[in-house]
Amino acid sequence: MDNHSILNKLGFVPGISVREYMWGEDVEGDLRDAICECIGSDLLEEGEGAGADMSCIWWRDGNDEESLSDCLLDASADLGPGQKICVLTPKPGFDGAAAPGFVASAASKEGLNASTPVSLNSEWNAICLYPFGRGAKRSS
Template sequence: MNQTASDNAEEFGFRQGDLVQEWLWDDDVDDSIREKIEKLTNEDLVDEEYDSAVDGAIIWWRDGDDEDELSDTIVDAYAVLGDDGPLWVLTPKPGREGAPSPSTVQNAAKTAGMNAATPLTVSDDWNGILLRAFGKGR
């Protein structure tokens, strides 16, 4: 059963002052999610070109994109996370345009050496899946 997002984005595990990197942004993303994260952290999101350490990351993922690219993006995003910060893959909900099959994120995460949690509802149209490195508890 999916959990439901809060109004203030605390479910992402980000805190005030955290620098969060955003990967694979496109014009179909849910700006309300971005705004909630920026309000919570009091920092602007940085894009995938940012090359210093960050405190967390979100990856926007849609069906039709190359699954190998998702694995590579997960590896790249994890490489710049400090202290094992939260790493989320955001996907359109089932039934929405671009919704991937449930196994797509699971398989890409496994290929990248990560475990994928149960999806969390983060907006009306998007789910979030928290990833953790194998052997890392929370």
């Protein structure tokens, strides 16, 4: 499966707006370009414009739970109900990688469910985060 197919399955589809967090010169440039191609526009910078349809976090700070929690709060605040956050992180063994399960654990503390990591290329994984309770509420 090519990168575009994988990115489409993660929700990077034409016409949506995606705000990126923690961009830096050390992010995977080809992967970032592929995301822009999939959505048909540039990624929004932190603090740019109104809300976005999806948030994308370039996580390269290992197991720094406080920083990830802060970033998840910022990214969540920018989204509407039911919209997701995609955390892009180096695979284990690469600089900045988080321990297995770290992103899911931090997400759970912020009220988010985490998907199974998806391999994007030889160095990067994606983990999608969704708000708890995406289904219909039960009436009492």
